[in-house]
Amino acid sequence: MEVRSKRHGRVRVPFDCEKGMPHTEAIVKGIRVDMCGEDWPRPKDTGLKISGLLLHKLKLVRYTPWLLQEISTRLNIPSSYTAEDYTLDKMNVDTLIVGGGTSGIFALRRTKGLLIANDLETDVLLDPMTETSDLANTVKQTLKSESSRILKGDFLGKFSEGYLLRVERRLILVNPSKIIFATGGRYLPPIFEGNDLPHVISRRLYLRRRKRYNKVLVLGSSDDAVRTAIVAKGKVLTPEGVKLFSRRGLELIEEHGVEVEEVKWLRVKAKSESLEATWDKGQGKFDAIVFSPVKQPRVEPIANSGCAYKFYPNMGIYLPEHDMDGYMKECNHYVTGGGRGIWWEELSALSGTTPFDPEAVQQLKEGLKETTLRQYYTNDFITVKSPYLYGEGGYMCLCEDVTYEDIMEVVRKGYVDVEAIKRTTGLATGMCQGKACSYIAGSVTRSNSLITFRSPLLTM
Amino acid sequence: MRVVILGAGGHGLSLAYHLVKKGINDISMVEAKRINYGSSGRNAGRYRYHFYTKENVEFAKEGIPYLLKLCKDLPLNPLCMKTGYLWILDDEKSKDVISRAHSLWSSEGVGGKFLPCNDFDFLKIEEECYLAPQDGSFHHDYLSLGMYEAIKDHVKVIIGEAMRLKVSGGKIVGVEVNGSIIPADVVAVTLGAWTGHFMKRNGIEVPVEPEKKEIFVTEDLKFRVKPLTISKRIYFSHTLKGEIIGGVEDEVPRGFGELDISVERSLSFTRTLRSLVKGAEGIRILRGWSGYYEMTPDHSHIMGFSDSWPDGLYVDAGYSGHGMMFSPYSGKIMADLIADGVKNKFTKIFSPQRFEENKLIDERMVI
Incomplete structure (x- = not known):
């Protein structure tokens, strides 16, 4: 199935199948269709890139207000939504774990609490390098043995009455005394011309769909880019001067002979049904371009719940403010695993136990020493170029079709933090509500803060 | 003339915008959070002529055409559109x-x-x-940021919370922000919902809640x-x-x-x-x-000054739910008053003294 983007009419498919990410849902004749269950078209370079900033620059628009309405009615958006409704009830929960990845599962083993997650297929079960490991087995066994304490559903955020969960058509209010945010992290599309083309996808999506792709180009500066390249037998392109590999990542590069090339710029075009990538030192045709620039924690449920976060310039990401055991003093909750930036699953599992086990804290501290997260705990901040920057083109915000150039134009005018960028360009106001774009924009502009992540965290 | 404006929302920005147009070049804006943080960045962006009282309808008959005119001039397009x-x-x-x-x-x-x-x-x-x-819509951020964009090189924005007014000989001489005094001949309070709170801290009763x-x-x-x-x-x-x-x-x-x-x-x-x-x-x-x-007690705004206040202190606030649409016009009236001493008839109608004089307006249409 083919969907067109809202303003520019570009052919798009999801870059990741996480619920709530851009283009994961299409509305067809009023019915919600999960795009991840559909076949996707080959890459096509279509549509019309008209900068939204023209609204301000073309004075004519101000004398022809009917034109605004005319433009509005031509936007590529749904005409109807089929009826649905919710029931609302309450539940007593003392400890709530949000997220069903490795660290969430390991935290669940230590509490009598409840776990809620809308996706229980964690990466460790999908990656051929880990799917048969002991750790993967423990995760699988726990999912089975503790199934009565696992809710498959959404965490919708904080409201005046409490925290809201959704399981199918049921809304459930809870008031837990402790929340463990095992919300994991995500890989977001880097900036380059052609970054919105179908089959430019995240590592997670690739792991789920890898049998469909033969020739793959990997983008990224993280250990997970290396792991992706090993699975995909492809090369890794990293922006010049941005290497965020840990010791283990470097060993893997050596061991598997992974080719890592630093690039100044990259451009991707749709050519005869495949993706043609050109960069300063090379080119090639690919079935998919798979990115894992850096693992960005899902900060939005954490910030929404009143916890603080900050920009970590050493990796160009946003991290919840937390201690080594995962405690977040601003809100009195905990964060584990990918939610605190961790990508190796052994460390992730360990971080799921640190809220309950002081001995694990020391072990985790040792483990993190070998990674680029270590300076977060020692406050040794150095600024690196954003791991998302592969060029000066493409889209920054897919839902509202805001381009990199539009963002740079308002940045040059002094609107540098993500909130100001949002309010001048419309970035982060679309379907994903900034779950993707706000982090990329912030990383590129080194903004100290993101936007206010408002409830509900998913459409409700 | 040294002017300090408290609050960088729609009304504060509009006042600054109009003062800059008059050539006043010593303007500081004190903002506790960020430009447009309060109600100016949170409203639904609509304008109307339709109020319950004659006073507010007449104010709108001046204010709304002024908003529509400004929509054509600002560096950002506030997307003003007649919708009804x-x-x-x-x-x-x-x-x-x-x-x-x-x-x-x-x-x-x-x-x-x-x-x-x-x-x-x-x-x-x-x-x-x-x-x-006759009524319509606009984009609230583009309106206030449009005013800001036009004057940002001519005003100083200070991030911090305004605490105490400094008064000497019955005149305003400054305001305390971040532990130090900013000298001022005029302090204009455009703090929206925080106006009553600030004034009370300084011993002045202005009924904005x-x-x-x-x-x-x-x-x-x-x-x-x-x-x-x-x-x-x-x-x-x-x-x-x-x-x-x-x-x-x-x-x-x-x-x-x-x-x-x-x-x-x-x-x-x-x-x-x-x-x-x-x-x-x-x-x-x-x-x-x-x-x-x-x-406010009569759901209508407060603009101008009271004879019982120190000289140089002005307020423009208390617009219930209809402040954004009036920000361009109110800023103009306030700038005329502060810079030129011109008293528009509305500064009398919507004067802060009306509560003492019991001349309430009785607006009932708050949307």
Whole structure:
């Protein structure tokens, strides 16, 4: 199935199948269709890139207000939504774990609490390098043995009455005394011309769909880019001067002979049904371009719940403010695993136990020493170029079709933090509500803060 | 003249904008959070001529054309568009209020008309409606940031909370921010819902109180709800980017609190909207936020100064739920008053002294 983007009419498919990410849902004749269950078209370079900033620059628009309405009615958006409704009830929960990845599962083993997650297929079960490991087995066994304490559903955020969960058509209010945010992290599309083309996808999506792709180009500066390249037998392109590999990542590069090339710029075009990538030192045709620039924690449920976060310039990401055991003093909750930036699953599992086990804290501290997260705990901040920057083109915000150039134009005018960028360009106001774009924009502009992540965290 | 403006929302920015136009070059703005943080960045962006009192209708008859003029001049386009306001007369109270107001509006030359609601394709109900076609919409951020963009190189923005006014010999000489005194000949308080709080801290009674309100936006739906539509339960309208924006009409106790939203109102808004709008039967909300209406005892704003205050102290605040649309015009009136000593008739009508003199305005249409 083919969907067109809202303003520019570009052919798009999801870059990741996480619920709530851009283009994961299409509305067809009023019915919600999960795009991840559909076949996707080959890459096509279509549509019309008209900068939204023209609204301000073309004075004519101000004398022809009917034109605004005319433009509005031509936007590529749904005409109807089929009826649905919710029931609302309450539940007593003392400890709530949000997220069903490795660290969430390991935290669940230590509490009598409840776990809620809308996706229980964690990466460790999908990656051929880990799917048969002991750790993967423990995760699988726990999912089975503790199934009565696992809710498959959404965490919708904080409201005046409490925290809201959704399981199918049921809304459930809870008031837990402790929340463990095992919300994991995500890989977001880097900036380059052609970054919105179908089959430019995240590592997670690739792991789920890898049998469909033969020739793959990997983008990224993280250990997970290396792991992706090993699975995909492809090369890794990293922006010049941005290497965020840990010791283990470097060993893997050596061991598997992974080719890592630093690039100044990259451009991707749709050519005869495949993706043609050109960069300063090379080119090639690919079935998919798979990115894992850096693992960005899902900060939005954490910030929404009143916890603080900050920009970590050493990796160009946003991290919840937390201690080594995962405690977040601003809100009195905990964060584990990918939610605190961790990508190796052994460390992730360990971080799921640190809220309950002081001995694990020391072990985790040792483990993190070998990674680029270590300076977060020692406050040794150095600024690196954003791991998302592969060029000066493409889209920054897919839902509202805001381009990199539009963002740079308002940045040059002094609107540098993500909130100001949002309010001048419309970035982060679309379907994903900034779950993707706000982090990329912030990383590129080194903004100290993101936007206010408002409830509900998913459409409700 | 050294002018310090407290609060960088729509009204503060507009005052600065008009002072800069007059050539005043020593302007500082004190903002506790960020430009547009308060109600200026949280409202639904609508304008209207239709108020319950003659005073406010007449103010709108000057203020709204001024807003529309500014829409054409600013470096950002505030997307001003005539959309109308549409009242669904679904209970006796609204019928009564609108019928009374209709004669005032007609005599003021801004009359609307009664018509069946199903003249509007998007509505699913069989009631009587009232359309005020003169009203419309704008983009609140583009309006205030447009004013800011025009003057940002001519004003100093200080991030911090204004604490104490410094007065000497009955005159304002400065204001304390971040532990130090900013010298000033004029301090203009445009703190919106925080105005009463600030003034009280300085021993002056200005009756502006916050009232928390929630706003929701939905997923995209093809543009159809052109007028701002008001039922007894909710009000709502389409934005040009396809969302439906609106809120719940209910009484909320006044006071500062957590700026969150409630599950109850979120569901109430969604359910009512689904029952009213064709095609929106299963529409969901994307997000909600809350902010403050800035309430006065007569639901009308306060502008100017009181004879009992120190010289050089001015206030422009207390616009209930209709502050954004008036920010351009109010800033102009205030700038004329501060820079040139010109007293517009509205500075008398909406004077802070009216509460002592018991000349209340009795505005009842707060949306």
